[in-house]
Amino acid sequence: MAGRVAPKDLLVGMRHWVKFACHKGSKMVAFELLLWVGDLTWRACPAVQALIRPATFLASAVQLGYHTIAELQFVWDSVHHVVGPVAALKAALSQAGVGGGPARWHMVDGSGEPLLQPMLEPEGVRNAWLLKARRRTDLVAWQEVQEVQGGIA
Helix, strand or coil, X not given: CCCCCCCHHHHHXXXXXXXXXXXXXXXXXXXXXXXXXXXXXXXXXXXXXXXXXXXXXXXXXXXXXXCCHHHHHHHHHCCCCCCCHHHHXXXXXHHCCEEEECCEEEXXXXXXXXXXXXXXXXXXXXXXXXXXXXXXXXXXXXXXXXXXXXXXX
């Protein structure tokens, strides 16, 4: 688990090279790659991993009783905690277009159903919700790029 928040530029760059390596048949790509959707990778994507891993880590800490949701909320709201898994999750959720905190997640644009008590949900439910949120954000960004390119041509 990374102790610092991964900068968005780094994730975008890593994502670009993962897609390039997969396309060229590199043997140095993560074996978790399962599916390509358009030009998007799922599971091997560093942005997806940066989203799912801290969520899974923190949910495990809550479910095993090491921390409470109230303690996570305290760290979440603190301006002094800028490193660690809570900060990493907060940044990754923001980049994925997700708002809320440890007790509730929702799409910032208002689409879809919110996820209540995400730290208490089973891993499969939580990950499916996060992947759907990331996919929506990626597709909206892709659509904006297509509109800009279509307007130029």
